[in-house]
Ligand SMILES: O=C(O)CCC(=O)C(=O)O
């Protein structure tokens with residue numbers, strides 16, 4: 381992400397560090413229903429839970445890139461506001477994670493504080509879902525139109541990805557996009573993320589601890605490195621985490637926990653975290669943006685019925701909890717140490733196609 385112009389402003393990603401090998405798929409090819417591109421997408425969603433999506437070469441992708449660049453500009457302006465202004469829009473956990481979270485209020489597994497400023501914007505708020513309107517800092521209020529356009533464009537790219545997934549899963553066309561439609565209330569958000577450069581002695585501190593995303597799909601827009609993934613099957617030790625190298629014109633697509641639940645573990649959600657950017661990139665402020673698509677309000681984590689999704693086995697009990705309740709429960713279990721954040725899914729069912 382975003383465009384080459386944005387990449388030209390940042391120091392280069394260093395050439396000789398180990399990075400995750402993720403496939404790069406083309407939105408243009410996916411939109412023209414190229415069969416091998418579609419198969420690669422499904423395979424990546426089972427084995428990694430991540431892939432890069434090249435948005436160039438097709439009008440909807442190019443338009444999303446331009447909008448993402450506007451959102452990056454808006455993020456710089458918003459985080460440029462005085463801290464005392466941002467503090468007027470605080471998150472209110474657990475009731476609401478919308479608004480501003482200052483750096484240092486979360487704990488890393490080693491007890492050190494996190495190092496990420498976050499401002500979370502609600503899609504419902506920006507698209508005018510009744511009852512969802514909130515007050516945001518002036519720069520965001522002034523750009524409501526651009527933010528709404530971003531949400532609409534990004535939602536449509538996500539719907540395209542879901543359309544390929546449901547075809548491979550053997551679900552009826554339209555099943556997955558209908559469960560996260562922008563017309564229906566949900567807690568779909570755009571997270572604006574900033575981390576400041578850190579002194580040399582502090583470079584090993586974790587910026588955002590390891591987690592899988594809640595919801596269906598995340599589109600991650602970044603320019604500087606810092607995001608790391610723990611490949612499936614690897615133990616969680618410092619050297620096993622691999623950087624993802626951001627690519628101009630591409631967005632990183634990551635699957636999230638609700639899709640693992642809905643597909644009874646066929647699709648994978650990948651464990652990821654943020655650390656200092658590698659090499660010279662560690663010296664600049666890092667901005668990134670996560671568009672996190674959640675299921676519509678009222679949806680449950682119950683597995684979907686149909687196609688290749690395994691039915692309940694003997695003795696298995698269906699989980700009927702609502703997606704929000706399930707996410708809150710999971711977050712609390714992880715917080716208490718009763719559950720470890722880990723990559724989930726990747727279950728093989730018969731022949732994958
Ligand atoms: O900043 C990043 O690269 C990743 C952020 C992330 O994982 C999240 O917001 O859930």
Ligand SMILES: [Fe+2]
Nearest residue numbers: 591592593652
């Ligand atoms: Fe994440």
